[in-house]
Amino acid sequence: MKILSVCDVLFPQTTGGAGRVARELAEAFMKMGAEVEFLTRFTGKASGSGDKVTYFPPPGKAFPGHYRKIFLKTVKRFDPDLIHVHQPFPACLSIASFSSKPVVYNYYSPWSEEFKMKFSLLPRSLRKIMSPLLAAAERRVVHRATAIIVLSQFSNHQLMQLHDREAVLIPGGVNSERFRPTGEKPSDNTLRLITVRNLVPRMGLPQLIRAMSLLPPHIELTIGGQGPLQDELMGLISSLSLSERVRLAGHVPDEDLPHFYSSANWFVLPTVALEGFGLVTLESLSCGTPVLGTRIGATPELLERFDSQWIIEKPTPKEIAATILRVTENPVPSPDDLHHRVAEEFDWKHIAKLYLELFESLV
Numbered sequence: 137m138k139i140l141s142v143c144d145v146l147f148p149q150t151t152g153g154a155g156r157v158a159r160e161l162a163e164a165f166m167k168m169g170a171e172v173e174f175l176t177r178f179t180g181k182a183s184g185s186g187d188k189v190t191y192f193p194p195p196g197k198a199f200p201g202h203y204r205k206i207f208l209k210t211v212k213r214f215d216p217d218l219i220h221v222h223q224p225f226p227a228c229l230s231i232a233s234f235s236s237k238p239v240v241y242n243y244y245s246p247w248s249e250e251f252k253m254k255f256s257l258l259p260r261s262l263r264k265i266m267s268p269l270l271a272a273a274e275r276r277v278v279h280r281a282t283a284i285i286v287l288s289q290f291s292n293h294q295l296m297q298l299h300d301r302e303a304v305l306i307p308g309g310v311n312s313e314r315f316r317p318t319g320e321k322p323s324d325n326t327l328r329l330i331t332v333r334n335l336v337p338r339m340g341l342p343q344l345i346r347a348m349s350l351l352p353p354h355i356e357l358t359i360g361g362q363g364p365l366q367d368e369l370m371g372l373i374s375s376l377s378l379s380e381r382v383r384l385a386g387h388v389p390d391e392d393l394p395h396f397y398s399s400a401n402w403f404v405l406p407t408v409a410l411e412g413f414g415l416v417t418l419e420s421l422s423c424g425t426p427v428l429g430t431r432i433g434a435t436p437e438l439l440e441r442f443d444s445q446w447i448i449e450k451p452t453p454k455e456i457a458a459t460i461l462r463v464t465e466n467p468v469p470s471p472d473d474l475h476h477r478v479a480e481e482f483d484w485k486h487i488a489k490l491y492l493e494l495f496e497s498l499v
Contacts, residue, residue, distance in 0.1 A: 137170045137495060140216035142207075144223035146176040146189075148390060152334070153415050154244050157287075157308060158222045164309075164488030173214050175207065175226070192226070203229040211237065217499045220491075224270070227277045238498040241281035243295050243303060245412040247274040275299055282498055285491070287413040288434030304494055309487035310418040312479035317424035317471035318398040327355045327464060330400040330425075332388055332416050335363025340406035340430065342372055346453035347406075349376045351460060356381045357404075360388035360396060397423035398471070402460070405429035408451045414438065422478040424471020428459055442469075442477070 141162050145155035162172040178191035190210045192203050207229065211219075219239045221227040224247040231239050248271040278284060278295070284303040286292045292303050322328045333339040341359060348357050359369070359382070366384065373382045388396050397403065403420035404427075405411070411433030420427050421442070429435035430451040439446045445466065448459045469477075480486075 137165075137218065137492070137499065138214065138216040139165055139170055139172045139495070140175060140211065140214055140219050141172055142175045142219060142221045142226045144177050144225045145179075146174060149176070149179045153308070153413065154222050154242070156415060157242065160309060160311060160484045161220075161488055161491060164484045165492065167485070168488060168492060170492070173210070173216070175210050177226075200229060218495050220495075221281070224274050224277060227281070228273045231277050231280045238282040238495075239280070240283045240285060240495065240498070241277060242285050242287075243278065243291060244287065245291065245410050246294055246298055247271065249410060271298070283494065285494070288437055290434040290437065291412050306487060306490045306494075307482065308413045308415050308418065309482050309484040310415065310422045310478060312422050312475065312483045315394050315397070315419045315422040316475050318395055319471070320395065320399045321471075322399070322401060325354055327402075328400045329355065329357045329402050329404050329460070330360065330396065331357075331404050331406070332360040332393070332396070333363075333405075335359075335361050335365040335369060337365065338407065338409040340408040340451050341365065341369055343408065343451055343453050344404060344406040344456060345369060345372050345376065345378065345382055347456035347460070348378055348382050350453060350457035353381065355460070356383075358383045358385050358400075360385045362387050393419065394423055397425050400425050402464070403427045404456070404460070405435060406448070406451055406456055407432045407435065409433075411435050418478055418482050421474050422482075424474045426463075426468045426474065428456075428463065430456075442474075 141158055143155060143158040145152055147155040147159040165172050173188040175190050175192065177194055190206065192206045216237060219237050221239060221241045227241050248267040278299045278301050284295065284301055285306050286295060286303040287308045289305065292305055295301055295303050331344065333341060335341060369384060373379055397420045403425050405414060405417060407430050409432065413434045417427050417429060417435065417438050426446060427439060428446050428448055429439055430448045432451060436447050445463055448456055
């Protein structure tokens with residue numbers, strides 16, 4: 137089968153869940169004998185070695201007709217059996233042009249809500265104008281796609297509520313060969329917490345830092361990631377006199393993530409909005425580190441498979457701190473047990489097989 141993977145972002149050119157899903161699925165498809173090409177936005181960074189990639193300009197750098205010419209030229213040359221589209225921007229520009237080919241669209245979250253979250257610093261009047269336009273464009277995409285895939289019941293509910301469209305639920309996955317325990321848990325009395333997040337408002341990092349001020353001094357936190365809130369978070373850490381216990385580690389290179397996950401006692405996901413799945417949850421669990429996550433989005437769906445007590449009921453500093461204190465008194469599965477449970481259900485080879493079964497039914 138020949139698959140054209142159309143995505144706005146592609147790992148490792150950019151970080152983020154959707155780009156990683158596109159990358160991991162494509163690599164799993166190719167291991168199963170499929171031929172995959174990428175059509176993605178040019179970011180100025182190289183894609184993976186050996187990739188077959190065609191680039192389109194960033195949003196606003198060309199007229200819509202130029203994008204469609206690139207899409208149509210790529211389709212004519214590659215002649216795919218199926219178009220697999222990630223993210224709404226390329227979907228909006230491409231689906232109308234791909235009417236002769238089956239199009240499967242991965243729906244991660246509402247485009248208008250993502251826009252409001254990502255561009256919260258823009259004037260409110262502009263966001264108010266753009267939001268309904270993006271919602272209308274997404275509605276057209278959703279109803280023209282041959283099939284829709286969601287990664288969680290949460291996203292499926294959003295899709296039905298906003299667009300009244302049925303979807304196929306296939307969860308996200310993890311490379312369990314790479315994300316595995318390294319046997320490097322803390323050996324002293326320190327309780328080490330970590331998280332890896334883009335430093336943006338919806339991630340709930342200020343709430344997590346404030347929670348640290350309510351916890352005893354043997355509990356430490358390391359935050360991996362970059363983003364516009366970095367200075368604000370540094371100021372908050374200083375104002376709460378937490379500089380000895382809370383550290384901003386900056387960007388964690390992908391090759392260092394297994395060690396980063398494995399070196400902690402707990403991973404904390406303090407999200408306050410729009411958690412469509414949470415690949416980091418699976419990555420941490422696959423590395424043998426249990427996860428605490430707020431009851432936001434799809435996080436409860438994942439954590440309830442392991443232990444419902446790992447769910448933080450409210451994304452507030454008080455509730456985060458109380459949950460951390462409660463769960464650290466309870467036994468947890470061994471790192472190897474967590475890894476095997478994740479690998480058996482969520483390894484990308486299992487997830488990709490479900491995708492290919494759907495694709496073959498549409499071709």
